[in-house]
Amino acid sequence: MRASEITTGTKLEIQFVDFFMGDKEITKLFVSEFECAEEEDVICVASPIYEGTYLPAPIGTDMFVFAYFTGQFYKFKAKLKDKLIKDGLPIYKLSINGDMEKIQRRQFFRLECMLGVRCREVKIENNIPVQKGDFLNGFTRDISGGGACLVLAKGIEIGKYLECEIQITGNKMIKFYGTVIRSVKFDVDNKSKYELGVEFYNIDNRTREAIIGFIFEEQRKLRKKGLI
Numbered sequence: 001m002r003a004s005e006i007t008t009g010t011k012l013e014i015q016f017v018d019f020f021m022g023d024k025e026i027t028k029l030f031v032s033e034f035e036c037a038e039e040e041d042v043i044c045v046a047s048p049i050y051e052g053t054y055l056p057a058p059i060g061t062d063m064f065v066f067a068y069f070t071g072q073f074y075k076f077k078a079k080l081k082d083k084l085i086k087d088g089l090p091i092y093k094l095s096i097n098g099d100m101e102k103i104q105r106r107q108f109f110r111l112e113c114m115l116g117v118r119c120r121e122v123k124i125e126n127n128i129p130v131q132k133g134d135f136l137n138g139f140t141r142d143i144s145g146g147g148a149c150l151v152l153a154k155g156i157e158i159g160k161y162l163e164c165e166i167q168i169t170g171n172k173m174i175k176f177y178g179t180v181i182r183s184v185k186f187d188v189d190n191k192s193k194y195e196l197g198v199e200f201y202n203i204d205n206r207t208r209e210a211i212i213g214f215i216f217e218e219q220r221k222l223r224k225k226g227l228i
Contacts, residue, residue, distance in 0.1 A: 001067075001074055001100045003037040010034040010069055011205065013212070014048055017062040021050075028213040030055065031205045034067070035091060042081065047090035054090045059083070065094070066103075076100040110144040111215045117150055119164040122177070127202065129163060129177060140166065145212050147178060147199040155194040156180050162198060168214045177201040 012032040019026045030048030037043045045065075047054045061080040066073065082093040118137050122129040138152040148166070156162065160180045167173050182197030200208070 001069060001072075003040050003043050003096060003100075006034050006037065006043075006067065006069055008035060010067060012045055013066040014045075015064045015066070015216070016057065017064065019057065019061055019063075026050070027216050029066075029209065029216055031209050032065075032092075035086065038093070041096045043078075043094050043096065044084070044086070044091050045094060047083070047092050057092075063094075067100075073103050074100045075103045110142050111218055112142045113140060113218065115140045115143065115166050115168060117148075117164060117166045119150065119152070119162045121156060122161050122163050124161050124177070124201070129161070132163065141195065143211060143215065145208065145215070147181075147197065150196045150198055152194050152196060153192075155183055155185060156196060158183055161201060162196075164198065168210070172210070174207055174210050176203050176207055 010033070012034055014030045014032050015028075016026055016030075030050065032048050033046040035044040035046060049055065057080055059080055059082065063078055063080070064075060065078050066075050068074075076099065077097045078094040079097060080092055081095045084091040084093060116137070117140055118135045120133045120135045122133075123131045136152050136154055138150055141149040141151060143149075143166070148164070150164070158180050162178050162180065163175070164178055165173055165175050177200075178198035179201050180196050181199050182195070184195045186193055186195065
């Protein structure tokens with residue numbers, strides 16, 4: 001993929017490299033948006049927002065940029081070259097270092113973890129969930145930027161839609177809809193359980209950012225402990 005092929009408004013995600021605010025390392029993934037390509041190796045993107053304000057990253061800051069375009073996820077490294085104001089909004093001008101490479105998003109963001117989850121089957125009609133059933137309680141095996149692996153006491157057919165709620169930290173609950181893409185039955189202590197692969201469906205940016213932020217924070221903790 002070339003920068004000139006990316007359309008204005010394409011959603012991006014930015015992960016800064018060795019970026020600190022005070023003594024706090026900023027490791028979370030930020031949502032951004034593609035504005036334009038000035039050259040094949042120079043692009044303009046919307047400044048990410050951090051704690052209610054535009055992120056004051058200094059010139060020269062390195063970062064990884066992730067883009068979903070034409071049905072594929074791409075990753076490339078970039079450096080903050082300049083900061084501009086366009087139509088009253090802060091803009092980052094980035095210089096691209098190297099090629100844009102395709103990645104498997106689920107593999108990149110997957111984190112093995114056990115989180116409490118409750119979900120129920122729904123039907124999606126005109127992008128609206130209807131005919132909701134009763135909630136089932138279970139837990140996650142892993143979670144990623146593209147979906148989650150759930151363990152439930154009841155099986156749900158591939159292709160069905162779920163409404164899910166997962167408690168990620170403390171009292172913070174995230175809610176999303178997903179499609180069952182895998183369903184496997186297994187036995188534990190003479191009881192049947194079902195492992196479901198669930199792909200996110202029409203997930204909004206705020207929810208996705210919360211999930212990815214949680215994943216990177218947990219990965220940071222594991223790295224500090226020498227576990228990854």
